[in-house]
Amino acid sequence: MSHRYPFIVIEGLDGTGKTTLRKALFRLWEGLYGVTPLCVLTTNFLAPDSAPDIIGGKYQPSADNRDSYLSAIAADKSATLSRLVLPHLPIRPVIADRWLLSELAFFAVKHGMKAAETYERLAPELTAAPDLTLVLDLETKVSMHRAQSRQGDAVRADWDVHDVQAHVREVYTAVTAAPDTFPRLGRVTRLDARRTRSEVLMSAWDALQDSGLVPQRPAQLGGTFLHD
Numbered sequence: 001m002s003h004r005y006p007f008i009v010i011e012g013l014d015g016t017g018k019t020t021l022r023k024a025l026f027r028l029w030e031g032l033y034g035v036t037p038l039c040v041l042t043t044n045f046l047a048p049d050s051a052p053d054i055i056g057g058k059y060q061p062s063a064d065n066r067d068s069y070l071s072a073i074a075a076d077k078s079a080t081l082s083r084l085v086l087p088h089l090p091i092r093p094v095i096a097d098r099w100l101l102s103e104l105a106f107f108a109v110k111h112g113m114k115a116a117e118t119y120e121r122l123a124p125e126l127t128a129a130p131d132l133t134l135v136l137d138l139e140t141k142v143s144m145h146r147a148q149s150r151q152g153d154a155v156r157a158d159w160d161v162h163d164v165q166a167h168v169r170e171v172y173t174a175v176t177a178a179p180d181t182f183p184r185l186g187r188v189t190r191l192d193a194r195r196t197r198s199e200v201l202m203s204a205w206d207a208l209q210d211s212g213l214v215p216q217r218p219a220q221l222g223g224t225f226l227h228d
Contacts, residue, residue: 003090004089004090005035005037005088005089005090005091005092005093005094006089006093006094006131006132006208006211006213006214007085007089007093007094007096007128007129007130007131007132007186008025008093008094008095008096008130008131008132008133008134008208008213009095009096009098009099009100009101009130009132009133009134009185009186010022010095010096010097010098010133010134010136011098011099011101011102011133011134011135011136011172012135012136012137012138012143012172012193013136013138013140013143013144013147013165013168013169013172014143014144014147014159014160014165015138015142015143015144015145015146015147015148015150016136016137016138016143016146016193017136017138017146017193017197017200018097018098018136019097020197020200021134021136021197021200021201021204022039022095022097024197024201025037025093025095025201025204025205026039026095028201028205029092029093033215035091035092035093036092037092037093037094037095038084038085038088038092038093038094038095039094039095039096039097040080040084040085040094040095040096040097041096041097041098042096042097042098042099042102042103043058043073043076044076044079044080044084045076046076046079046080046083046084047072047075047076047078047079049075050071050072050073050075050076051072053065053068053069053071053072054069054072054073054076056068056069057069057070057072057073058106061110061111063111066107066111066113070107070118070121070122073103073122074121074122074124074125074126075125077099077100077122077125077126078125078126078127081126081127081128082127085128086127086128096130099130099133100119100122100126100130100133100182100184100185101133101135101172101175101176101185103118103122104118104119104171104175104182105167105168105171105172105175106168108167108168108171109164109167109168109171115171115174115175115182116181116182119181119182119184122184123184126184129183129184129185129186130185130186130187131186131187131211131213132186132187132188132189132207132208132211132213133185133186133187133188133189134189134191134204134207135172135176135188135189135190135191136191136193136200137169137172137173137190137191137192137193138192138193138194139194140162140165140166140169141162142194143165143193144160144161144162144165147160148160176188176190187211189204189207191203191204191207
């Protein structure tokens with residue numbers, strides 16, 4: 001941790017608490033170290049020419065746009081790494097809400113592609129792997145109930161249905177069980193999302209500490225933070 005901050009990815013089904021965990025980690029970094037993390041999304045539209053293919057491939061996936069969507073995702077992730085993630089790591093952590101694992105699941109569910117096949121297409125464009133991928137695991141029935149109870153229009157009729165989400169969870173389970181096959185996921189830690197928010201946060205922070213991705217914990221003395 002002496003040379004830069006970590007690149008952290010949070011994955012999981014809708015309703016598992018990804019946003020809650022991201023916000024909690026954001027506040028924890030700020031509170032403990034006075035460092036404001038950079039938060040990015042799985043798609044950031046930093047490769048402008050790829051934007052139409054990203055929108056079409058995500059919301060109207062078909063055999064005709066599969067390959068163009070996959071190429072657009074690769075271009076966008078490459079741009080996100082080079083323009084956002086890597087330049088900021090020397091000065092602050094970067095936390096991504098979804099990254100690579102979600103893409104492997106999407107193409108498995110929507111296009112019948114094996115996760116290894118999708119990975120082979122995307123990995124060459126990913127110049128760096130996350131330092132840690134945190135996967136929030138929760139039974140599909142429970143995650144769907146949580147997702148459907150949220151306000152707004154985040155739930156999609158073609159995606160947030162039991163059979164689809166169960167398949168997504170199967171892909172997550174299979175991929176994370178073979179991390180050596182997918183090295184661009186970085187180190188992978190599964191977290192039990194049935195636990196309370198504070199317990200999930202503690203588990204995530206423990207995983208960061210176990211991976212050597214946080215500085216020494218500061219001690220407060222006379223209103224000034226000093227390192228132990």
